Amino acid sequence: MKKIGYLGPKGTFSYEAVLKYIKDKPEYTGCDYNSIAELILAVDRNELDEAIVPIENSLEGAINVTLDVLAFEVDLKIKDEVVIDICANLMVKKGTLPENIRCILSHPQPLGQCRKFISSNYPNVDVKSVYSTAGAAETVAEGTGDLAAIGSSSVAGVYGLDIIASNIQDGYNNRTRFVVISKNDGPNVGCNKTSIVFSTEDKPGSLYRVLDIFNLWDVNMVRIESRPAKNQLGNYIFFIDIEGHYDDPELKDALTMIKRKTSFYKLLGSYPRYQE
Amino acid sequence: MKKIGYLGPKGTFSYEAVLKYIKDKPEYTGCDYNSIAELILAVDRNELDEAIVPIENSLEGAINVTLDVLAFEVDLKIKDEVVIDICANLMVKKGTLPENIRCILSHPQPLGQCRKFISSNYPNVDVKSVYSTAGAAETVAEGTGDLAAIGSSSVAGVYGLDIIASNIQDGYNNRTRFVVISKNDGPNVGCNKTSIVFSTEDKPGSLYRVLDIFNLWDVNMVRIESRPAKNQLGNYIFFIDIEGHYDDPELKDALTMIKRKTSFYKLLGSYPRYQE
Numbered sequence: 133m134k135k136i137g138y139l140g141p142k143g144t145f146s147y148e149a150v151l152k153y154i155k156d157k158p159e160y161t162g163c164d165y166n167s168i169a170e171l172i173l174a175v176d177r178n179e180l181d182e183a184i185v186p187i188e189n190s191l192e193g194a195i196n197v198t199l200d201v202l203a204f205e206v207d208l209k210i211k212d213e214v215v216i217d218i219c220a221n222l223m224v225k226k227g228t229l230p231e232n233i234r235c236i237l238s239h240p241q242p243l244g245q246c247r248k249f250i251s252s253n254y255p256n257v258d259v260k261s262v263y264s265t266a267g268a269a270e271t272v273a274e275g276t277g278d279l280a281a282i283g284s285s286s287v288a289g290v291y292g293l294d295i296i297a298s299n300i301q302d303g304y305n306n307r308t309r310f311v312v313i314s315k316n317d318g319p320n321v322g323c324n325k326t327s328i329v330f331s332t333e334d335k336p337g338s339l340y341r342v343l344d345i346f347n348l349w350d351v352n353m354v355r356i357e358s359r360p361a362k363n364q365l366g367n368y369i370f371f372i373d374i375e376g377h378y379d380d381p382e383l384k385d386a387l388t389m390i391k392r393k394t395s396f397y398k399l400l401g402s403y404p405r406y407q408e
Numbered sequence: 409m410k411k412i413g414y415l416g417p418k419g420t421f422s423y424e425a426v427l428k429y430i431k432d433k434p435e436y437t438g439c440d441y442n443s444i445a446e447l448i449l450a451v452d453r454n455e456l457d458e459a460i461v462p463i464e465n466s467l468e469g470a471i472n473v474t475l476d477v478l479a480f481e482v483d484l485k486i487k488d489e490v491v492i493d494i495c496a497n498l499m500v501k502k503g504t505l506p507e508n509i510r511c512i513l514s515h516p517q518p519l520g521q522c523r524k525f526i527s528s529n530y531p532n533v534d535v536k537s538v539y540s541t542a543g544a545a546e547t548v549a550e551g552t553g554d555l556a557a558i559g560s561s562s563v564a565g566v567y568g569l570d571i572i573a574s575n576i577q578d579g580y581n582n583r584t585r586f587v588v589i590s591k592n593d594g595p596n597v598g599c600n601k602t603s604i605v606f607s608t609e610d611k612p613g614s615l616y617r618v619l620d621i622f623n624l625w626d627v628n629m630v631r632i633e634s635r636p637a638k639n640q641l642g643n644y645i646f647f648i649d650i651e652g653h654y655d656d657p658e659l660k661d662a663l664t665m666i667k668r669k670t671s672f673y674k675l676l677g678s679y680p681r682y683q684e
Contacts, residue, residue, distance in 0.1 A: 193472055305640055307641045336628040336629075339619070339629065340629070347616050355634075360468070362581075363581060365491065366466075
């Protein structure tokens with residue numbers, strides 16, 4: 133069996149992502165961990181074969197801890213990616229009526245995404261941030277019938293809660309992209325993506341000169357994310373996703389040039405691009 | 409009097425930033441608000457003349473809510489910037505001995521920045537996240553003498569706490585940059601910065617072509633930050649800081665060209681560059 137870690141407990145959005153990823157892979161078994169950093173470090177010390185971690189949400193943006201651990205703390209690869217729809221539900225203990233709800237609990241991200249739903253439907257209800265959507269559901273399951281939680285439908289199943297309203301997020305296209313972290317990256321399939329992280333010399337135009345290399349070699353950049361270099365305010369590292377596999381001759385040449393033009397450079401891996 | 413809002417209550421790092429900003433400006437009076445979004449919206453509806461809000465920390469990166477509200481919800485300008493050192497202190501109620509501490513409270517950011525200090529000095533103490541450093545200090549002041557808070561030295565003063573260890577962050581250069589939001593931007597002084605936000609057309613190389621304009625006009629970009637466009641996963645808006653004032657003829661021409669090459673464009677203002 134291969135062990136793949138996810139941010140637990142069962143029922144979180146990370147749990148939905150791991151189910152989607154291992155659906156046709158019977159050789160995998162899922163293990164739940166408490167934090168993203170722990171998950172990635174567990175792969176590094178061979179406690180896990182792989183870990184699935186969120187890297188980007190369509191409303192809230194980058195998941196900083198994922199980027200920072202990959203850049204600064206380990207030397208691991210991205211071998212695959214999975215995108216899931218974040219569908220938020222309002223759930224209660226069996227028997228609770230909507231008018232009995234006194235407090236709504238969830239993780240700050242889903243609470244933020246359902247702000248309009250809450251203020252128009254439950255204007256006088258307390259809203260409380262907790263550590264995870266699964267923790268919120270557990271509190272509701274153990275409560276006295278005046279609580280509600282916001283989370284995935286799988287968390288409702290795990291804690292035996294009733295869903296009384298579904299798809300309650302504020303009308304946005306709410307999706308999260310997860311990456312699968314491993315000691316080795318992905319195979320070269322038809323449609324690939326490659327992720328790198330680097331820092332440039334601290335002089336004018338140095339980021340431009342790196343992007344110029346992509347332009348010269350006709351490489352299409354699909355994402356750029358900056359994070360603090362953590363040594364000094366105003367110094368950054370850049371995470372860039374490009375189309376293609378580093379085995380492709382053109383991309384290989386471009387990356388060799390980029391490595392030469394940057395002060396810090398790490399290939400995070402090539403992997404199959406997610407397709408619906 | 410001019411009213412300037414900050415993220416309260418008294419004693420937060422935002423309070424330190426507003427004190428630094430209004431030090432030689434006797435015409436200003438500070439008003440505390442509960443959230444960054446409320447602060448910026450209060451300027452928009454003329455309840456405040458100005459608001460000072462954090463935009464970037466040297467360890468934790470961009471303050472997303474500040475960027476998102478400026479891009480999507482208002483049409484305000486940045487008129488100045490202030491940088492403060494984030495010096496974290498461990499503080500207790502008068503009389504509490506270090507060996508009596510059972511629980512350490514703070515906002516998640518300072519707790520993260522002091523992780524090594526806590527694990528080496530207080531390995532068996534509970535660590536609890538609360539909404540603000542000032543809230544943590546208040547709880548400690550009202551507690552029974554077995555609590556400690558982490559926060560600025562001004563929060564210790566406000567709540568009458570004793571600092572028992574100072575500068576406890578994990579050996580990094582920890583600074584936060586704040587911007588002053590107003591209906592109008594700053595004067596053209598010798599050394600300026602200009603901030604813009606834009607989105608590019610969704611086709612290969614479109615970000616490169618914008619940066620190419622800066623290169624052609626010899627404009628130095630000092631920061632680029634991407635945020636989700638919030639319509640679809642994989643679409644972004646870009647916040648860019650460049651050197652110079654939009655009144656400078658060269659920069660004016662470059663910005664005119666950028667406006668033409670982007671699908672969404674907003675000038676967030678020119679303002680004096682912070683200097684020590």
